Amino acid sequence: MPDRKRTAKNGSSVPKNAAPTPGVSAENNDGGYNAGMAVFSYIIGGIIVWSLIGWGLDYxxxxxxxxxxxxxLGALGGFYLSHMHGLTSSRTTTGKSGADSGPSADGNTNAK
Structure with a gap:
């Protein structure tokens, strides 16, 4: 069966069966809420699981x-896992405004 591709809103083609990053919508228009909840879940889940393992070993x-x-260890592992899934990286460049990025996409500038 051929690999069908879909076209995203920005014109790039993404394989249809490509697994998305957990907690991030395909359009990236969620404002980071889903990614934040995924990071929170990884960290809290890691703390709970590894605390229970530690409690058992203590017993x-x-x-x-x-x-x-x-x-x-669970908190560090949860943060590491969320970082490896790309959930802790910033989606925009910090410290730069839109004017710093160069000419407009249409190429019509008023420079003389």
């Missing part, structure tokens, strides 16, 4: 500090 070994190490 088995009779210690009291592994649960805290697990929570820290």
């Amino acid at each position: 088995l070994w009779g210690t009291r500090w592994i649960v805290l190490a697990g929570a820290l």
Whole structure:
């Protein structure tokens, strides 16, 4: 079966079966809310899972500090996972205005 492509609003073609970045809509018009919720979920999920693992190890070994190490490891792991999925990168260039990017797309400038 041939690989069908769809054309995005900006004219670029994206493979139809390409997996989108989790938490980011195809049009990128969500204002970052979905990406923020995905980052939040990864971090909170990591804290919960690794804290439970640490709690279990604390129970088995009779210690009291592994649960805290697990929570820290889960938070770092959640942030790393969201970073690797591209959810923590900025979509716009910081420190630049639209005028700094060069001539307009239509090429008609009033420069003399």
